[in-house]
Structure formats: C-alpha cells, structure tokens
Amino acid sequence: MSQRRSSPPPQSGPAAPAEPAWLAAHAARVRVLQPGLRVHADDAIDALDATVQGHCAPGLHLVFLLEGGLDIAYGERRVLMRTAADDGCVQAAHGGARRAGGQPRCVMVNATEPESFSRRIRHGGYARRLSLCMSHDWLHQLQAASGTRMPAALEALLSGHLALRDWQPSARAVALAEQVLHPPACAPMMELLYQDSRLLDLLAEALAPLQAGEPAARPGPAPNAALARRLRDLREFLGSPAADTLSLDDITRHAGMNANTLQRHFRRAYGTTVFDFMRESRLQRARTALERDGISIKQAAALAGYGSAANFATAFGRRFDMAPKEARRAAQR
Known part of the structure; x- marks a missing residue:
C-alpha cells in the first residue's frame, strides 16, 4: 500500500517529523x-x-x-x-x-x-x-x-x-x-x-x-463501563503470578461475582475461560523466562504450574510447536 500524508492543520505540541523521516x-x-x-x-x-x-x-x-x-x-x-x-x-x-x-x-x-x-x-x-x-x-x-x-x-x-x-x-x-x-x-x-x-x-x-463455513462472528453486547473495568482489572490480575495458586472460589471472591456469572462475562469479553486464560498466561511467562533469562526447564515447568518437566515439555510443544530447550537457546545467543 503506497501512502502519502496530507498537510496537517496547525497544532500545538511537538513539531511534526520531517516528511522523509516519517x-x-x-x-x-x-x-x-x-x-x-x-x-x-x-x-x-x-x-x-x-x-x-x-x-x-x-x-x-x-x-x-x-x-x-x-x-x-x-x-x-x-x-x-x-x-x-x-x-x-x-x-x-x-x-x-x-x-x-x-x-x-x-x-x-x-x-x-x-x-x-x-x-x-x-x-x-x-x-x-x-x-x-x-x-x-x-x-x-x-x-x-x-x-x-x-x-x-x-x-x-x-x-x-x-x-x-x-x-x-x-x-x-x-x-x-x-x-x-x-x-x-x-x-x-x-x-x-x-x-x-x-x-x-x-x-x-x-x-x-x-x-469451516461458519457465519461471521458477532460479539455479544458490551458490558457496561463499570463491569468492563472490573473484567480488565481481573484479567490483569489473573495474568500475574499473584493469581497462580488461587482456586475458583478465591477468584470469584476477588471478582465479587458468582462463578457462573464470572465465567459467562469473562468468556464473552475475552473468548476463553478463566482457567484457560491463566494456563495460557503461565505458559507465556515460562516461555518469556526461557527466551529472555535462560532459566532451566525445571524452573520453567514450575513457573507454568507443572510438577513434571516432561508434562511441561509436552504442553509447551503442543502450544508453541517447539521444545522448551529450543526457546531457551534464544537466551544463549
């Protein structure tokens, strides 16, 4: 796609970058x-x-x-x-x-x-x-x-x-x-x-x-502003290590709603369940730690919530189409 920029109106704030640089x-x-x-x-x-x-x-x-x-x-x-x-x-x-x-x-x-x-x-x-x-x-x-x-x-x-x-x-x-x-x-x-x-x-x-010939996906009604903010805050919390050991009861108390309501709103907003989101977040954190910090496979397994390095390697390979040791090599380059 070729593009050009029209002349911007007068503005306050930072000066526009030169056209060639932009x-x-x-x-x-x-x-x-x-x-x-x-x-x-x-x-x-x-x-x-x-x-x-x-x-x-x-x-x-x-x-x-x-x-x-x-x-x-x-x-x-x-x-x-x-x-x-x-x-x-x-x-x-x-x-x-x-x-x-x-x-x-x-x-x-x-x-x-x-x-x-x-x-x-x-x-x-x-x-x-x-x-x-x-x-x-x-x-x-x-x-x-x-x-x-x-x-x-x-x-x-x-x-x-x-x-x-x-x-x-x-x-x-x-x-x-x-x-x-x-x-x-x-x-x-x-x-x-x-x-x-x-x-x-x-x-x-x-x-x-x-x-698959499926009809176009149509997102459901948006939650109201207060509920949307609660869901965003909850998602951020669930993606952090602080939530790793929590049960569903712990999470529902933190969210201030019952389990069915929480799961329904979370799936509607983010297209996944609470625990699938947490599992994905932990795998992503484990991958980042392998690639960036070069932690051991055993440490990465614990970070992702697996007691067995073999089970972790299986889940990691299924999710990312690579072995944990391949991700770890990025930190060694």
Missing part, C-alpha cells in the same frame, strides 16, 4: 513475507494530526488491532476500531455499528480492484496493530496447492468489493500477534523466521472460520 519509518515497518503476502506491524504513538492517504492493492486486507484505536477507510468503506471497553466500538460505513469490549479486534476487508486508502491520525493517538494483505493470486495459488475447492464463505467474501467481515480473535491468535510485534532477542535471520512462522499461523486462525 515515510522512511513507515516503510521500514512494511515487509513482504512472500510474493502476494505483505505485513505491516506497528506499535507507536502518533506524533501529529494528519490524514495519511494512498492506494491499496486488490486483495484481502486483515487489520488486527491489539490495543488503542484506528480510523481508516478503504474507498467509501470507513472502519473505526477501538479496544477501550467503556467507549469502544467497531463501525463500518453502510454496515451499521457494533459495540466491542476491551479485547483486541480484527476485521477483514476485501478489495476486488485498486482503491483509495486513508487513515486519520491525531497527536497522542496510539495503536498496536498488525495489517496483512493477501493478494487474490496468493490465495488462489494456496487453494490450488491444496487440491480442493475454495471454501464457499471465503469465495463469497473475495467476490465482493469492500466486503467486510468481523473476526473475534482467540487468546491464541492474540498471543501470536504479540509475538510478531515483540519477538525475542535473536539474530536478525532467526527473528524473521520466528515472525514469519507466527504470521502464517495467525492467518490460518483467521481463515479457519471461513474454511
């Missing part, structure tokens, strides 16, 4: 994984008020917002995305509005022909996101290699110009996206392989509902 910084965050498959990863605060304009190529565009907000438009199709639970929403011009909770958001927009693109940015605005573009040729080559017909739901999406579909990412998809944005420290070549493997895994997750 464009160079943007270009450095765009990478071609394969011919027909491109990714743009970003984790930044906007330094100015402006409208970024350009052109997007035909293809299926997937926008994955992990945190913050985006105001983008493909031609006449405007998409607003927010992850703040108290005032967030996902809106699509000509497509109504849907309330969203405080969880990451994802949309897929299809372009059958070259189309204009714009993004409105404001000074101090923040977005942590991944944008992927899959050309139609790349998708059809993938379909041909599989020896099967294109799934009907995917074919229908690809036939509509500016057709839009929501996707509610799973906890696993969120973890994959975070790993792409913030890979472990390693040699540049290994880092690219690490990111590419996770991006392809993420695409498989995103396209799975279309492969």
Whole structure:
C-alpha cells in the first residue's frame, strides 16, 4: 500500500517529523513475507494530526488491532476500531455499528480492484496493530496447492468489493500477534523466521472460520463501563503470578461475582475461560523466562504450574510447536 500524508492543520505540541523521516519509518515497518503476502506491524504513538492517504492493492486486507484505536477507510468503506471497553466500538460505513469490549479486534476487508486508502491520525493517538494483505493470486495459488475447492464463505467474501467481515480473535491468535510485534532477542535471520512462522499461523486462525463455513462472528453486547473495568482489572490480575495458586472460589471472591456469572462475562469479553486464560498466561511467562533469562526447564515447568518437566515439555510443544530447550537457546545467543 503506497501512502502519502496530507498537510496537517496547525497544532500545538511537538513539531511534526520531517516528511522523509516519517515515510522512511513507515516503510521500514512494511515487509513482504512472500510474493502476494505483505505485513505491516506497528506499535507507536502518533506524533501529529494528519490524514495519511494512498492506494491499496486488490486483495484481502486483515487489520488486527491489539490495543488503542484506528480510523481508516478503504474507498467509501470507513472502519473505526477501538479496544477501550467503556467507549469502544467497531463501525463500518453502510454496515451499521457494533459495540466491542476491551479485547483486541480484527476485521477483514476485501478489495476486488485498486482503491483509495486513508487513515486519520491525531497527536497522542496510539495503536498496536498488525495489517496483512493477501493478494487474490496468493490465495488462489494456496487453494490450488491444496487440491480442493475454495471454501464457499471465503469465495463469497473475495467476490465482493469492500466486503467486510468481523473476526473475534482467540487468546491464541492474540498471543501470536504479540509475538510478531515483540519477538525475542535473536539474530536478525532467526527473528524473521520466528515472525514469519507466527504470521502464517495467525492467518490460518483467521481463515479457519471461513474454511469451516461458519457465519461471521458477532460479539455479544458490551458490558457496561463499570463491569468492563472490573473484567480488565481481573484479567490483569489473573495474568500475574499473584493469581497462580488461587482456586475458583478465591477468584470469584476477588471478582465479587458468582462463578457462573464470572465465567459467562469473562468468556464473552475475552473468548476463553478463566482457567484457560491463566494456563495460557503461565505458559507465556515460562516461555518469556526461557527466551529472555535462560532459566532451566525445571524452573520453567514450575513457573507454568507443572510438577513434571516432561508434562511441561509436552504442553509447551503442543502450544508453541517447539521444545522448551529450543526457546531457551534464544537466551544463549
């Protein structure tokens, strides 16, 4: 996607960066994984008020917002995305509005022909996101290699110009996206392989509902602001070591609601159960400690809540498609 920046209105605050530096910084965050498959990863605060304009190529565009907000438009199709639970929403011009909770958001927009693109940015605005573009040729080559017909739901999406579909990412998809944005420290070549493997895994997750012919996921009603804040605080607490030894009764007392209500609201907000979220958080912490600090496999197993290093290695391999010792090597480079 080529882009240019329109002249920003007069503003107070930090001076806008020079155009060449701004464009160079943007270009450095765009990478071609394969011919027909491109990714743009970003984790930044906007330094100015402006409208970024350009052109997007035909293809299926997937926008994955992990945190913050985006105001983008493909031609006449405007998409607003927010992850703040108290005032967030996902809106699509000509497509109504849907309330969203405080969880990451994802949309897929299809372009059958070259189309204009714009993004409105404001000074101090923040977005942590991944944008992927899959050309139609790349998708059809993938379909041909599989020896099967294109799934009907995917074919229908690809036939509509500016057709839009929501996707509610799973906890696993969120973890994959975070790993792409913030890979472990390693040699540049290994880092690219690490990111590419996770991006392809993420695409498989995103396209799975279309492969299965499932209807577009529609998030349930957003919790009210007070409940949303309680759920966000609870999620942060459950992801910390302080919650590792708590029982469900302990957690419900901490949350101030009964078990059924807690599980229902937590699943609606984050797409997973309380204990699946805690298990995922502990595995992620164990992986980080292996890759960053080089702790022993036995220590990592204890950190993840496993009494047996063998059982930990099995769970770790099932979750990350690698052995714990492979993750530990990153700290030794």
